[in-house]
Amino acid sequence: MWPDRKLLDLIETELPIVQAPMAGASGVEMAAAASAAGGLGSLPCAMLDVATARTQIASVRQQTSNPLNVNFFCHEPAEPDPERDAAWRSRLASYYEEFGLSADTRAPAVNRAPFDEAMCEVVEEFSPEVVSFHFGLPESSLLDRVKVTGCKVFSSATTVAEAKWLSERGCDAIIAQGWEAGGHRGMFLTGDINTQPGTMALVPQVVDAADVPVIAAGGIADGRGIAAAFALGASGVQIGTAYLATPEAIITDLHRDALKSAREDETALTNIFSGRPARGLLNRVMREIGPISQDAPVFPTAGGALAPLKAEAEAKGSGDFSSLWSGQSASLAREVSAGELTRQLAEEALGLMRSLGS
């Protein structure tokens, strides 16, 4: 049925569809639903503490015995830089004034921690079928321990050079993340967003360069995108934004509503919410101080100073200061459950591939 079985044979799922791990926007319910439907559900752990990660993995395992992907970030932790933080806060001072907030107002900000010893123990405890990383790979001693559990290791490449780097270090499959993709770009050998290739160019060139299965990501949100990815030589797809329209997405109503009317030319890569480039819907703060700002503190700390503004704006029903992550194909999403979406996408892609060849 599927024209390429390399990924299916590797991870032993029924469908070559990876539900993208979306830290802060997806969790247990989405991962369990996607896996139960035959795809590869993904549980993002970058914003969880160890105890919560453990609880959430256990919870998915209770709901389905199908393969599961557990996802981590592996960035270098940020060095404190009080001077840069102060400059960033002064850049935002006029907004604080606008909301009547004093300059020393603080609000809870999301924490994004890199994969470490303690999380490695969680992986060893649960042995998920797949562990995926973003921003490269963890140090080799930790990576070795992950691989010893028998799980398959995935990571994202935004260039052919990154794909080769990952493949040489033992990645079992490469997620080729094109320009169109929403959320954080996995880029780790380059910081230049101007030269980032689109999915149509990236996938075949990664396929030619890598000797492991390639999972296409970026702009894929329906059966057409999946069929196109297979035509380009991919062995599977990773889909994020389309899953944000499912009831399993844990996003604000503001974010959900913004996605419903999002056009393909209303997103941009921005670093102001975290310090690293990530694609989201254009909003006021991105237009006024971004979308890319050289003043933004390093990942993952940039968002801290925005948190009080975000809280005030959201309380008034405005997403002006929120990170509204989205890829460029939000308009192709449909409001069905994550399990139903997974099955519909697969059926559409298979039907379309049959009709292309007839």
Next chain:
Amino acid sequence: MWPDRKLLDLIETELPIVQAPMAGASGVEMAAAASAAGGLGSLPCAMLDVATARTQIASVRQQTSNPLNVNFFCHEPAEPDPERDAAWRSRLASYYEEFGLSADTRAPAVNRAPFDEAMCEVVEEFSPEVVSFHFGLPESSLLDRVKVTGCKVFSSATTVAEAKWLSERGCDAIIAQGWEAGGHRGMFLTGDINTQPGTMALVPQVVDAADVPVIAAGGIADGRGIAAAFALGASGVQIGTAYLATPEAIITDLHRDALKSAREDETALTNIFSGRPARGLLNRVMREIGPISQDAPVFPTAGGALAPLKAEAEAKGSGDFSSLWSGQSASLAREVSAGELTRQLAEEALGLMRSLGS
């Protein structure tokens, strides 16, 4: 054989492959070869005077009676802006010094003229089967005259909004030009390159919005890309960079050699060579004063001040100051004739689509 015949039925070619018009890089021989092979050859006229355009069209017509596309730009002519030009020249002053050139050195620069009354008469004289425009459409009185000749009108859209605009004004087919595409972006309702969608996202959304055949462009350079475009709902493809490796391309050896080793992450959109964003291989001047400069004079005049530097550098075997146009899939190109390339691409795509469905 082809899963979608909407474009084929419209233009009556054998193959749904448009050889992209590449002003300054392709001419009579490439257009004639692509058309004779069953594709739609394209003759770029934006940099030709009327007499030369007439001669070149006649020359293609002598070589093949198959359908031909004649391409024009339709930008607003630049208003003289001596202040901005002077500022731009002072921005480049250190390079003039480096080459020992006096500040008033001039060199022949390419001219890019918009479609006008005189060119319209050429169209009326030859009635090419297709006339394609870049940067929107000409004023309605000229467009009406073009359509009266019976030719089909194409233009490029980089967003869904542009596609709708073109479709509402009578375009017979829309070229959906994704982020990956080389050369000048056809964008005309927006100037924001940050929000430009990739081919994978753009094509299906344009297909959903437009009621005319869609031709996918950007990052497509082999049979995989063509099959992917059809999967996305396109009725054909436009391919440029892959044709730059054919002997029919009229590019410098410098440009040809640079394309041979070009990686997918070594291009960027730049406005410094013309005043409008166009994708080319990163080189010294793009890195040092671009790739986007707010100081660049408006299209099409920005390149004039670079012309003496380009001439000096090229005489020394360097492409440091040349516009080395390229899309993001140069590495997928092959060195065969334009006719052979056209046939190989079609065969590959058809074979791949058969295998996807079996």
